[in-house]
Amino acid sequence: MTPEMIGMIGIIGLVGLLLLKIPVGIALIIIALSGTTLIRGWDVAFSQLGRTPFDTASSYSLSVIPLFILMGMILSYTGMGKDLYKAVDSWIGHWKGGLAMATIGSAAIFSAISGSLNATTATVSKITLPEMEKYRYKPSLSTACVAAGGTLGILIPPSVILILYGIQTREPIGELLIAGIIPGMIQMLLFILIVVFLVRRDPTLAPAREEGSALTTEKMTTLIRMWPFATLFLISIGGIYLGIFTPTEAAGVGAISALFFSLLTRKMNWHRLKLAFHESVKLTAYIFFILIGATLFSQFLTISRLPVELTYLVSRLDLNHYIILIGILLALFLLGCFIEGLSLIVLTIPIVYPIILELGFNGVWFGIIMVMAINIGSLTPPLGISIFVIKGVAPNIPVQTIFKGAIPMIVGMIICILILIIFPSFVTILPSLMR
Amino acid sequence: MKRWIEQLARFSHRLAQCILFMMAIYITIDVLSRWMWNKPILGAVDFTELGLSMVIFLSIAYTHVKEEHISIDFVFERFPKRMQLVLHAIIHFLTFILMVLIGWSTSEYAIRLYNANTTTGDLTIPLYPIAWVAVIGLSLFALSALLHAIRYMHKGVFINDS
Amino acid sequence: SQGIALTESDHHLVISHFLPGSHPIQTDILKEIGDEWTEESNHSITYDLYPSNALGNAGSQYDMAVTGEADIALSVHGYSPGRFSLVSILELPFFAESAVHGSKIIEHLFHEFPSIQKQHDDSVPLFLFTADPAQLVTKTKRIKSPEDVKGLRIRSPSPLANEILEALGAVPVSMPMGDVYESMERGVIDGAMIPLEALYNYNLHEVTNYITIGNFSTTPFFAVMNKHKYNQFSKSEKSMIHESTGLEAAIKSGEVFDQDGRKGRNLAEENGAKVYEVDKIQIGEWNAALKPVFETWIEEMEKEGYPGREIYHRALELKEELR
Numbered sequence: 001m002t003p004e005m006i007g008m009i010g011i012i013g014l015v016g017l018l019l020l021k022i023p024v025g026i027a028l029i030i031i032a033l034s035g036t037t038l039i040r041g042w043d044v045a046f047s048q049l050g051r052t053p054f055d056t057a058s059s060y061s062l063s064v065i066p067l068f069i070l071m072g073m074i075l076s077y078t079g080m081g082k083d084l085y086k087a088v089d090s091w092i093g094h095w096k097g098g099l100a101m102a103t104i105g106s107a108a109i110f111s112a113i114s115g116s117l118n119a120t121t122a123t124v125s126k127i128t129l130p131e132m133e134k135y136r137y138k139p140s141l142s143t144a145c146v147a148a149g150g151t152l153g154i155l156i157p158p159s160v161i162l163i164l165y166g167i168q169t170r171e172p173i174g175e176l177l178i179a180g181i182i183p184g185m186i187q188m189l190l191f192i193l194i195v196v197f198l199v200r201r202d203p204t205l206a207p208a209r210e211e212g213s214a215l216t217t218e219k220m221t222t223l224i225r226m227w228p229f230a231t232l233f234l235i236s237i238g239g240i241y242l243g244i245f246t247p248t249e250a251a252g253v254g255a256i257s258a259l260f261f262s263l264l265t266r267k268m269n270w271h272r273l274k275l276a277f278h279e280s281v282k283l284t285a286y287i288f289f290i291l292i293g294a295t296l297f298s299q300f301l302t303i304s305r306l307p308v309e310l311t312y313l314v315s316r317l318d319l320n321h322y323i324i325l326i327g328i329l330l331a332l333f334l335l336g337c338f339i340e341g342l343s344l345i346v347l348t349i350p351i352v353y354p355i356i357l358e359l360g361f362n363g364v365w366f367g368i369i370m371v372m373a374i375n376i377g378s379l380t381p382p383l384g385i386s387i388f389v390i391k392g393v394a395p396n397i398p399v400q401t402i403f404k405g406a407i408p409m410i411v412g413m414i415i416c417i418l419i420l421i422i423f424p425s426f427v428t429i430l431p432s433l434m435r
Numbered sequence: 436m437k438r439w440i441e442q443l444a445r446f447s448h449r450l451a452q453c454i455l456f457m458m459a460i461y462i463t464i465d466v467l468s469r470w471m472w473n474k475p476i477l478g479a480v481d482f483t484e485l486g487l488s489m490v491i492f493l494s495i496a497y498t499h500v501k502e503e504h505i506s507i508d509f510v511f512e513r514f515p516k517r518m519q520l521v522l523h524a525i526i527h528f529l530t531f532i533l534m535v536l537i538g539w540s541t542s543e544y545a546i547r548l549y550n551a552n553t554t555t556g557d558l559t560i561p562l563y564p565i566a567w568v569a570v571i572g573l574s575l576f577a578l579s580a581l582l583h584a585i586r587y588m589h590k591g592v593f594i595n596d597s
Numbered sequence: 598s599q600g601i602a603l604t605e606s607d608h609h610l611v612i613s614h615f616l617p618g619s620h621p622i623q624t625d626i627l628k629e630i631g632d633e634w635t636e637e638s639n640h641s642i643t644y645d646l647y648p649s650n651a652l653g654n655a656g657s658q659y660d661m662a663v664t665g666e667a668d669i670a671l672s673v674h675g676y677s678p679g680r681f682s683l684v685s686i687l688e689l690p691f692f693a694e695s696a697v698h699g700s701k702i703i704e705h706l707f708h709e710f711p712s713i714q715k716q717h718d719d720s721v722p723l724f725l726f727t728a729d730p731a732q733l734v735t736k737t738k739r740i741k742s743p744e745d746v747k748g749l750r751i752r753s754p755s756p757l758a759n760e761i762l763e764a765l766g767a768v769p770v771s772m773p774m775g776d777v778y779e780s781m782e783r784g785v786i787d788g789a790m791i792p793l794e795a796l797y798n799y800n801l802h803e804v805t806n807y808i809t810i811g812n813f814s815t816t817p818f819f820a821v822m823n824k825h826k827y828n829q830f831s832k833s834e835k836s837m838i839h840e841s842t843g844l845e846a847a848i849k850s851g852e853v854f855d856q857d858g859r860k861g862r863n864l865a866e867e868n869g870a871k872v873y874e875v876d877k878i879q880i881g882e883w884n885a886a887l888k889p890v891f892e893t894w895i896e897e898m899e900k901e902g903y904p905g906r907e908i909y910h911r912a913l914e915l916k917e918e919l920r
């Protein structure tokens with residue numbers, strides 16, 4: 001058996017184990033352990049099994065996850081999330097799907113700040129899902145909005161993944177960061193259009209506010225009640241853009257500020273505080289258990305050479321430039337279903353990037369498209385991290401409902417990539433102004 | 436035995452919450468003092484890394500005690516009840532074995548870290564005690580999985596088929 | 598150990614490192630060495646390269662070579678703090694004047710001092726080398742004398758560099774290399790102590806306006822082989838392995854960094870950055886400010902039972918001899 005075949009079998013085995021209701025983290029580790037044993041021997045697999053969990057769990061850059069989650073939990077348990085949705089409802093609740101649109105927007109903003117898909121998805125779903133449920137939104141729509149909105153953050157600076165792409169390829173990072181902004185906007189617009197379309201087809205998905213547009217006085221009071229939320233938002237985003245703290249630090253500062261405001265507005269009591277901390281830690285353990293499994297699994301796939309061989313195979317096809325490009329994106333999308341985004345980028349760039357330049361495509365432009373293609377994988381089975389995170393926050397919603405709900409959003413993401421392939425200047429115009 | 440493990444898991448979960456709080460405080464004070472007195476607190480990065488790993492390993496056991504690690508259940512639900520229970524038992528037993536292996540391997544890693552004298556960058560805190568904390572968390576996880584396995588096996592054997 | 602998967606050869610090597618796959622350490626050094634071995638062994642030795650920490654963190658690369666997770670690992674000593682205290686001699690100010698110079702010094706020290714070898718004895722060291730010396734790069738503040746550094750927030754490359762920066766009155770800030778770009782751009786930090794290679798390899802030339810060249814510190818690297826794997830090779834294969842590594846490979850790796858350092862400097866200058874070189878007269882000023890750092894290093898090593906003073910003096914001699 002070649003290592004590549006073992007990699008293939010591993011992927012099939014993973015799907016099988018998941019269907020048998022084996023917890024995601026456990027299934028990933030079982031496959032990684034057996035696959036690595038087959039390819040590299042038991043000793044190697046065993047020492048990797050001990051080192052990787054500890055290394056993953058002590059990663060500075062991943063510390064944003066529990067800290068942003070803590071901030072979200074505090075906001076949620078003190079009802080500041082509720083205030084936010086009251087305001088949104090009174091302003092745009094009379095539109096069909098208004099709250100869903102607001103959710104996409106807030107997920108986009110939140111993930112833009114935090115730079116972490118997982119932290120955003122966890123936090124935003126904790127705040128918004130119960131609210132949308134209260135306004136009788138169907139879970140398939142509300143979870144899809146959170147999941148999709150969370151993917152927008154990587155396109156809007158700060159963006160760890162685009163910086164990584166820049167370092168790997170030596171494309172100018174400044175241009176990459178700016179290049180993501182318009183595609184991010186287009187993507188968000190498409191998500192909103194999808195909500196409009198879905199709600200038009202099935203109005204029960206998102207009932208509009210019955211009493212119609214709210215009175216101006218109500219609009220104003222709800223808006224004023226949002227002040228802690230707005231201040232917190234300004235602190236985080238202002239702090240990052242003014243260079244007072246790094247995005248990683250913003251997570252810690254955000255959590256403490258949220259606590260401070262909740263005490264100031266007397267919305268916090270001992271019981272709620274305990275719940276907020278309890279649930280933050282629980283969710284953190286839950287997410288990292290999957291992340292640890294995903295890391296081991298991606299190390300196994302790496303050593304099987306499957307990702308490298310697959311991308312190599314596709315990019316060496318003797319076909320039209322655009323067909324090769326689409327082939328590469330397809331391969332990235334497929335691999336993205338099994339491998340976490342950052343690892344996939346570093347694995348495939350050495351093969352894909354030189355070929356993209358050879359074909360005459362723009363490197364900055366490809367960076368944006370590549371990141372978008374890989375991002376889709378966070379919403380697809382079997383390893384859809386965003387979906388699992390939502391499931392962790394809302395255990396009552398069946399995971400297949402969340403996966404199904406995300407399908408229209410995935411279509412939206414594919415359309416967006418096609419738009420950018422047809423009109424590359426959406427990506428390149430801002431960077432060219434910079435030069 | 437069961438209550439003892441649950442209480443231990445609950446206690447370590449509380450500990451994890453305290454550490455998370457301290458991480459947030461440490462970072463905030465670091466940022467504040469960097470900007471107000473131009474004097475950052477040394478070791479915020481160190482503390483964040485170590486803190487994160489303790490938060491995670493001290494809390495995974497409790498999450499498993501409560502059976503809250505995520506799984507996909509739409510195929511599973513179609514199986515007969517007894518088969519579901521037996522499968523549950525098998526899954527928990529597999530989890531038990533896996534956690535024993537991870538715990539064991541992590542303890543070997545802890546020994547290597549000790550022998551190599553590895554520390555954090557700024558504060559030179561030795562890493563091996565933190566790796567042992569991970570081993571404790573993983574052992575608790577393993578034990579709680581074993582308890583679940585026994586419980587489901589028991590239920591699966593004595594279930595009324597009608 | 599080996600799994601049941603088919604491998605193309607008797608010895609299939611997994612070579613792991615933390616640098617990007619496009620980095621010349623992969624494309625010019627590791628790949629060349631690997632190809633040479635494949636050819637000379639008549640394809641009984643083959644290899645695969647795993648860049649960018651694909652198999653494990655930068656700080657775990659050495660451990661991976663110890664356990665056999667990687668057959669060959671390359672990384673920075675300082676990423677596993679505490680483990681290799683002695684090579685940090687190169688992190689002291691004003692030792693290496695270029696990467697080649699630093700690589701020669703570290704290779705010689707390694708072969709002359711058993712205590713340095715002992716810190717690498719759970720693997721088979723192939724070669725040690727250094728990056729080009731770290732300089733001070735800043736965005737808005739020009740640095741000409743130690744006085745100018747006071748109060749600046751500078752990203753520090755290592756714990757020893759923390760001491761250097763503190764001795765100068767700067768505020769050392771620790772952060773991962775990947776965060777430096779945005780932190781410099783937005784002003785979270787005023788500057789960074791980095792080799793000019795990083796201006797090119799981490800695109801920091803985009804956010805750098807002033808460069809002060811004073812060789813303030815140097816980062817040592819290792820390339821080591823798993824012991825068990827090494828022992829599987831025949832005598833002739835072993836000598837082939839040593840022939841293509843050692844001092845020769847160290848110098849080549851140094852050249853790679855010096856070259857990238859020049860590229861980085863050129864890019865920054867094209868972008869309008871001003872370069873300021875600390876000259877022979879001013880170096881006294883810097884030396885005076887940094888004197889305590891040398892003494893502390895020696896004391897700390899002696900306290901641990903190592904010949905710190907001896908290593909320090911030998912390094913000073915080598916600095917002149919190997920220039």
Ligand code: NA
Nearest residue numbers: 112153156158
């Ligand atoms: Na972002």
Ligand code: NA
Nearest residue numbers: 337377380383
């Ligand atoms: Na997926």
